[in-house]
Amino acid sequence: MFSHNGKISVRQVEILLILQMFNTSILLLPRIAANHAGRNGYMLPIAALAFGFIYLFCITTLTNRFKGDTIVEFLPKIVAKPIAYLVLALFVVKIIITTGLEIRMFGEMVSQVMLPKTPIEVIILTMLLTTAYLVKSGIEATARMGEILLYFIFLPLVIVFALIVVKADYKQLLPLFETDLMSIGKGAFVISLSFMPIEFMLILAGLMKKQEKTRQAVLIALLAIAVIETIVVILTYVGIGANESKRQIWPVLTLMQSVQFPGSLIENQEILMMTSWVFSIYMYISSGIYFSSLMVSRALKVRRENIFILPVIPIIYFVSIFPESLIDAYKYYMSFQYSFGIWFLVPIPIVFILIAKIRKVGNING
Amino acid sequence: MTKQQDKNKISVEGIYHDKENKINMELSTSLDTNIKNVEILFKDCMDLVKREVDIGKEVPFRVYGAYFDGMVNREILENFFLSRVIDYKNLNGDIFENSKTPTQIIMDHFSATFDIKEVETMDDMIKAILSGDTGLFVDNSKKGLVIATRGWPNRGVGEPSSENVVRGSRDGFTEIVRFNSVLIRRRIRDTKLKTKMVSFGTRSRTDVAVMYMEDIAKPELVEDVMRRLNKYEIDAIFDSGYIEQLIEDSWKSPFPQTQATERPDKVASSLLEGKIAIVVDNSPFVLIVPTTLNAFYQASEDYYQRWQIMSFTRILRYLVSFLSFALPGLYIATLNFQPGMLPTPFAISIAASREGITFPTVLEILIMELTFELFREAGIRIPGAIGHVIGLVGGIVIGQAAVEARIISPMIIIIVAFTAISTFAIPDYSLTSAFRLVRFFFILSAAFFGLYGFLLAMLFVLAHLSSLESFKVPYLAPYNASDRNRFRDLKDTILRFPTFMQVTRPIFARENQRTRLRLKESRANEDMEPGAEKMKGNYTSNRRDK
Known part of the structure; x- marks a missing residue:
């Protein structure tokens, strides 16, 4: 029987992670890749996997020591409570800011493609409220939603990609290997920041049914997203060219515009392709809202875990309307990712692993 | 004497009936007391047939029977019980001399029907009588007898009116x-x-x-x-x-x-x-x-016909059920907010057909949808013969005339009609009703926020369905949580796989009872596919190497 224990399966975690990583950054990816490695940018997601594995290792080593616990439960076991709660508060703030900037970028995109006359505040707020409706039902419903949205997100993409594959100009990828290792390394690191949602594993791991499979879940999600990213970059280059990718804010959107559907059933199909992104951003934002409110309610030991969902929404909303314009939002988003993206992926887990080892807390064999 | 002890007092609630309306009373050994109680309980129930008879010849042996007229099968009562009572009445009474209780004597000697049983409380007795059985009170016995004589007018087993099939059994449930x-x-x-x-x-x-x-x-x-x-x-x-x-x-x-x-x-x-x-x-x-949602798309016929055509039908059902709630919303979204999505000639022809129409598209759609809902409701209420006329009148007058009068555009008629037909392609009526309601939600959100609103509505409904459960089973299974049964349940979803591939039961079954189809043990080495022997061209040497 399906029990209501607020636990989700390995497959659900994989899907949640894939959908969270498949967010706005994918739309920017070809541009970032082109900036760092020119026409060899498609190598970067694969190279970024090396960084991904480090993140995976750091985070799962920490969570595996504390089976059944989320970060809210295991941090106070490692360090003194005030420090633990301070770190937790920082984590919540980070998630809220990332989610806020993410939804701002999303709002800008929707505004540009679909609703040029509607105030962006309305777009953002309606999205936030729709998300709140899902996450109030808890992690199980969210995970199931992820499973369903997987069909809605990737099926249209596969169709469009198939059309691009047929008509693409593969000479765009040549010559191969003309980039130096240094810029590949640097680019790979920047791309690897798109794996940032792995940090949600600090919470998700504690909500998994089979916690011994945390590593496997993250690994599969990482490999899947790296492959998807590579395909997206390659197709953008062969579709619109690496140089054009550099100039566009949303190169993938430009790519979508370049596609011609057979029989011209629909024109301006990039609007239709927005469907995929609206759905995947929805999952990212739902995770942002859910995890931040879950952490607050667990830290305060409130019995109803969804009670902080509505209070979190105005905060995220204010973060999202803080940037003046799209350019601002983009700037904030990128610099926030560069400066703070890595913190909860590598340094903080490592510090806590070391402290846990010295203090011998948690499952030592983990 | 307190109120509770006064058994003769007539007050149905309180003395005889408890809070749950059950009769709170043991059967009495005295037949007269029982008769009195029954008389009180069934006071002014003229449809109750009751009679006291003495069925012993030498020893007095009184019984009191009661049943509701019209609710019993009198043939059973008369042929298998009453006629035997009369037969025995003329015999000598050796049967009364053994150690059996009065009710057992009746069961053993007077009843030619299997279905007769002893009951101990007045509540069981009365409930049986009210359900169409015959109750028999016996003198000097703490127990009464219930003879199963139920038989009332019914319409018999007919064809299911809401779930017709071309191929498959034609018997439907009835009221009994x-x-x-x-x-x-x-x-x-x-x-x-x-x-x-x-x-x-x-x-x-x-x-x-x-x-x-x-x-x-x-x-x-x-x-x-x-x-x-x-x-x-x-x-x-x-x-x-x-x-x-x-x-x-x-x-x-x-x-x-x-x-x-x-x-x-x-x-x-x-x-x-x-x-x-x-x-x-x-x-x-x-x-x-x-x-689960999937179960509503499975019609009985799907399994009786070939899998290719039924898979095709399933795809069609899913597609039209999506259109049944989404099409009007999509139309509003594309026409009002994203006309660029439509191929230019098509967009121009729609614009031309809307020429001279004053209402906004949303209002047009809402008016037509509500009109259609009105037809549907009226069609159910109006007596059969006139019902067809209403369809005709509705179709011609509202459709044709409204278009000619430039109240609504012809595109709207096409969309509303298509949506209406789509709803009927879903095999389950209650799911159709849900989609009818959800459709208005989609229309309104598309009217406010265009395609974005449509997508939000879609997310909202999907989120709702994801959080929904039926007896702890996720409503969208097996589209989610399919790994619980190792993805096997997906064989009976949008595609209906061939019967020989449907080897397992879905997640509802116990885990050790998941096998539905397998090869007989004696032929376990053969191919699962039907006709595999023939393909190999040899009926005898068809065993696979181990």
């Missing part, structure tokens, strides 16, 4: 709980098919049969169903719809969380999947729990 359980039992001749009887409704005392396969259904599910059934005290249950709404998981959802069907074959196959059937007296609709 016993007939319905027979229709199911005729399809599953297994002792493990269990039927639990409960009575629901303090006044109606409606019989409710809970049927399940003992070794396939999960015990916790059976327990859960029984627990939910026992939760409420209601005065009357007139249809399974009452129970459906009292046992469902989420009352806020427009989506049905139990499946109601008129088809015994559907119930039988569901029972073999580990689901539970709730058969309610006076209702030709049997409830099946738990249910």
